Amino acid sequence: MEREIxxxxxxxxxxxxxxxxIVHAVSGxxxxxxxxxxxxxxxxxxxxxxTLGKVLMRLIPSTSGEILFDGENLSDMSKAQLRVARxxxxxxxxxxYASLDPRMNVGKIISEPLRAYKVYKNKDExxxxxxxxxxxxxxxxxxxxxxxxxxxxxxxxxxGIARALALNPKLIVCxxxxxxxxxxxxxxxxxxxxxxQEEFGLTYLFISHDLGVVRYISSRVCVMFLGRICEIRxxxxxxSSPLHPYTRFLLESTPQPNPERRKEDKELLSGEIPxxxxxxxxxxxxxxxxYAQEICRQKxxxxxxxxxxxxxxxxxxx
Amino acid sequence: xxxxGKDAPVLLHIDNLKTVIKxxxxxLVPVDxxxxxxxxxxxxxxxxxxxxxxxMTAMSVMGLLPGTAHIEGGQIMLRDTDxxxxxxxxxxxxxxxxxxxxxxxxxxxxxxVVKVGKQVREAILLHEKIGKKEAAQxxxxxxxxxxxxxxxxxxxxxxxxxxxxxxxxxxxxxxxVCNPDLLIADEPTTALxxxxxxxxxHLMRQLQKEKGTSILMITHNxxxxxxxxxxxxxxxxxxxxxxxxxxxxxRNPMHPYSIGLLGALPKIxxxxxxxxxEGMVPSLRDMPSGCRFAPRCPMASERxxxxxxxxxxxxxxxxxxxxxxxxxxx
Numbered sequence: 001m002e003r004e005i006x007x008x009x010x011x012x013x014x015x016x017x018x019x020x021x022i023v024h025a026v027s028g029x030x031x032x033x034x035x036x037x038x039x040x041x042x043x044x045x046x047x048x049x050x051t052l053g054k055v056l057m058r059l060i061p062s063t064s065g066e067i068l069f070d071g072e073n074l075s076d077m078s079k080a081q082l083r084v085a086r087x088x089x090x091x092x093x094x095x096x097y098a099s100l101d102p103r104m105n106v107g108k109i110i111s112e113p114l115r116a117y118k119v120y121k122n123k124d125e126x127x128x129x130x131x132x133x134x135x136x137x138x139x140x141x142x143x144x145x146x147x148x149x150x151x152x153x154x155x156x157x158x159x160g161i162a163r164a165l166a167l168n169p170k171l172i173v174c175x176x177x178x179x180x181x182x183x184x185x186x187x188x189x190x191x192x193x194x195x196x197q198e199e200f201g202l203t204y205l206f207i208s209h210d211l212g213v214v215r216y217i218s219s220r221v222c223v224m225f226l227g228r229i230c231e232i233r234x235x236x237x238x239x240s241s242p243l244h245p246y247t248r249f250l251l252e253s254t255p256q257p258n259p260e261r262r263k264e265d266k267e268l269l270s271g272e273i274p275x276x277x278x279x280x281x282x283x284x285x286x287x288x289x290x291y292a293q294e295i296c297r298q299k300x301x302x303x304x305x306x307x308x309x310x311x312x313x314x315x316x317x318x
Numbered sequence: 319x320x321x322x323g324k325d326a327p328v329l330l331h332i333d334n335l336k337t338v339i340k341x342x343x344x345x346l347v348p349v350d351x352x353x354x355x356x357x358x359x360x361x362x363x364x365x366x367x368x369x370x371x372x373x374m375t376a377m378s379v380m381g382l383l384p385g386t387a388h389i390e391g392g393q394i395m396l397r398d399t400d401x402x403x404x405x406x407x408x409x410x411x412x413x414x415x416x417x418x419x420x421x422x423x424x425x426x427x428x429x430x431v432v433k434v435g436k437q438v439r440e441a442i443l444l445h446e447k448i449g450k451k452e453a454a455q456x457x458x459x460x461x462x463x464x465x466x467x468x469x470x471x472x473x474x475x476x477x478x479x480x481x482x483x484x485x486x487x488x489x490x491x492x493x494x495v496c497n498p499d500l501l502i503a504d505e506p507t508t509a510l511x512x513x514x515x516x517x518x519x520h521l522m523r524q525l526q527k528e529k530g531t532s533i534l535m536i537t538h539n540x541x542x543x544x545x546x547x548x549x550x551x552x553x554x555x556x557x558x559x560x561x562x563x564x565x566x567x568x569r570n571p572m573h574p575y576s577i578g579l580l581g582a583l584p585k586i587x588x589x590x591x592x593x594x595x596e597g598m599v600p601s602l603r604d605m606p607s608g609c610r611f612a613p614r615c616p617m618a619s620e621r622x623x624x625x626x627x628x629x630x631x632x633x634x635x636x637x638x639x640x641x642x643x644x645x646x647x648x
Contacts, residue, residue, distance in 0.1 A: 044512065044513065044514075045511055152598050154598060182367035182368055182599075183367060183538070183540075183582050183583055184578060184579060184582050184595035184598075185594075186584075187581075187582035187583075187584075187592035187593065187594035187595070188594040188595075190584065190592055191591065191592055191594055209511070210584070211512070211586055212583065212584035212585055213584045215584060215585070215586055215587075215588075215589060216585075216589060216592065239586065239587070249513055250512060251586065252516075253512045253513045253515065253516035254512050254541065254586055255516075255519065255539060255542050255545045256541055256545070256585070256586060256587075257540040257541045257543075257544050257568065257580065257583050257585065258544055258568060258585075259545075259565050262544065264523065268513075268516055268517055268520055269513040269516070269517075272481050272483060272484070273511070
């Protein structure tokens, strides 16, 4: 089946200049996001997943590389062109406290994108649309005039989702949307995101460090380590037979809510995450990889086609 | 291991603990009649969501409650001593010698302007009459034990020069250096990446085996409980709602809240739709009468709304606070 590509990243690089040197946050990422899928971006802190998310939406400019979205090249758009393109992509943030203006009532918050793009000429129409959105994400429409501080974390996240839906976007980038929530509330939000995707045919780029959450929500997973892609494959295949050693260690390290599976002699990844200011040469994972050989220190492995996706490793498992 | 725990003598018994927060016109009760037992060499978990009272319980034991909170009732027996009856000074002495605590974010518990080696050395010198040199050597040994690479060099590092994982290792080193009987760990791996979390959990398991320290693990993460604990207490809105041996709890959860929590958890090996628990945790200012979980409970009856269920032993030490607990499977 030919899948339609909604977003395409080609050789995307993002570097930040700091006092201590250049931070290589994203170092040459090629990525396709297909229409209607949920692509999860996973990795540990500092792997560049959030930076990549921002670069893809051009919230921050890339150092080099190209980003195509819905048939257009985002990388060389003017501000005005970008404004039009941005209507089709929205963002949901991790912290439902910091991402809502405390001085706006939720009706105002949700309708802000509608006003920014002058979607409705008529105030009543706008308010009606907001009430429909509130109802759809599970906030009682009579709370229209309430302020964020009157809501719990889970409800605020629903407000953020309603705001993201307001313009009928094609792509929603979800940056750790449930990491700040308790388990029982997290499940409510994940189920909501899942249902909205089916109902509106949304495409998600889902950035997360939680492999349980990713398994549940995603159809494909992209594992990043220190600014590069290790492995990008269909979720089922990646979880049942990881090809990149780093993916296997991530899965192995995740504490599982099942004592029967308890392994006291787990194979652990030693060492720490190397610095993105001075990333190791060759395969960036080699200093932590128990299978590393001479070639891994010398030569950067390329992303190669493999079962159900791609993997960048000189000695893939399997 | 399990048998040994069951028959071992009780180290800490939290008995009907009630901790309150008082303000001018308000009295909140974040811990309301909590009963917890930790035996020698046992790892016990308290699991629950934000605001369930798990951390307040730990702080009550350590005498680290914020100024507005105090213990209003109950006992905390460390062997034969009731910690609630002690003066602040006596409590510090006894907790310092017998109980250590580690927190979620080691950066806030370490002094940023003192070298980490010196901070750990202070902990030794406070409790033992040995020379500075000898103490420093002990620190380096402890650093080696908790897996800090190049311990002699790291002795002279400031906290900000260490990664989160190494800082947590320093905290564990500091906690273990006086060989406590009980280590309280309050979300010790929550701020860490998963590969580092696995290292730290492994280290705690290792130390527990070698030194026989009892561990009280406070966490919101059922995965951490499943990996590490022998027994578990599930807390909800200031009360223990279920208590069980760990394998039994995951196999046969009996309280609707425990069942809901397990069902709500995304699992690494399944894609099933998540069961969500409707509604949210009640506010401390507005506790429901009767069973506190009743407003969110799919099983709740009229009785649950009016009458509080007692914690009932269903056999083999599996206790549940519910009028209609789930039946035991198999």
